[in-house]
Amino acid sequence: MIQVEGLTKFYGEHAAIRDLAFTIGQGEVIGFLGLNGAGKSTTLKILGCVLLPTSGRVVIDGHDVVSQSHEVRQRIGYLPDVPPVYEEMTVGEYLAYVARLRDVPAKATASHVGEAEEKTGLRDVHGEVISTLSHGYRQRVGLAQALVHKPSLLILDEPTSGLDPLQIVEMRDVIRGLKGAHTVLVSSHILPEISQTCDRLLIIHKGTLLAQGSEEELSRSLGGPSIMLEVRGDRARALEVLQGFGAVEVLEGTGGVLEMKVAAAPDLRPQVARAVVGAGLELLRLDANEGQLEALFLRLTHGQEVRA
């Protein structure tokens, strides 16, 4: 569906993205994750044909975004970071206008608009003037314009930004509902917002691709799952017992209580518990650490910072 090779964009002297490469398959829901200024918007703008790359190639559905931009634009729906709405129009008029702009036949316009409103929960505000809508509704109008012509690829730049927690949940549900009908590329700088919605994550930092894969794959490649423990007792004894299961890391050790991380499969928790208790130590806490993605994300971006 999407092939990106050696994608680079310079703004003057400053490289916003450098040598990006990834592929996205038909029907995938991809999360594009990075801190502010990492180059997410720039990449999405290039995929959305709004910005031209300095070098590199992007092919969407077999069409090059630079030389066959018109063909690409017939196949995509793009929601920029600011919803591109005309304030003085009503929701219905606006969506009908966008549909006609994107080659939806006049006869089919009403049904397309109705469907888009249905999917994004805009039915009740069909006749409202956009300038009177709240931020959350505007964001939905922005999403509705991106999908009103039923594009095969949806590019959503931070669709949840500025929304309240309830609206974020609603927006997440809407995006999840799009799975199957469209290939979706959604960006965010807040991980939990997209880790639950997406099949796969692309983590971008300072214009380069740091890692990609599903949440599981990413955490496995970064040391994999582990067991977290809180133990009271002799430090040397605890280390001796636990080292039998895997590498041990002491995270904190104050007041006789040791917080430790053991690189072992969470399935081994019963054995670990028995061993700790058997060695005469007090077990205060024991749980599985599946590799919290948030920590992972911070570690990835932070690690990069240190190396740089």
Added chain:
Amino acid sequence: MKALLIARRELAGYLRTLSGYVILAILLAVNGLFFNAYALGGASKRSAEVLSGFFYYSSGFTIVAAILVSMRLLAEERQTGTLPLLYASPVRDRDIVLGKFLAGLAFLALYLLLTLYMPLLVLVNGKVSFGHVAAGYLGLLLLGSASLAVGTFGSSLAKNQLLAAIFSAVMLVALILCWLLARITEQPLSDVFSAMSLWNQHFPPFQAGLIHVRDVVYYLVVTYVALFAATRVLEARRWR
């Protein structure tokens, strides 16, 4: 035709917001005052002179109207962040520019239509040649079209509407002042400047009720060149 679709939305935007009506009302009021004070006033005149005076003042207001109407065309899309909508849609840049221009032209035509009561007033107490009125209005429309196209170009360059109006005004004043340059330069440069002059060389015939092909062609060429330049600017913006 995507250009017509864009034009229709743009025109509806003018007619739905207050600013469109405010521009119309102010221009009509001032244009009417000038007509009353200068074209009609003073010593008694023949109808043709009054009409000529009317077209003389109206040409100035047409240029001002063109600047006010065109300033929002593309600059507003940039200002409010709706340009990506057009960029990401299968619409050619020239259709965007053409659509915007056509909407402005329709609005300008509405303004000119509303000034029609002034020549009709001349008819009450005098004799008006309809050919003279038609020629004058054709001149106003052509002058308006050229100014509007320059304004569209100015609007494509600017980040906001105020800057757009300033850019357009500077370019139009420069084009108008070409006749001054023509007076102080030598041949063949003076001929070039003279031919380029937006008003002096090309509008007075219309004002007097005469239609010359070269004047019509001049305004159409200015319109085309300015719209072409605006399209190029829009294309180049994708590199920004």
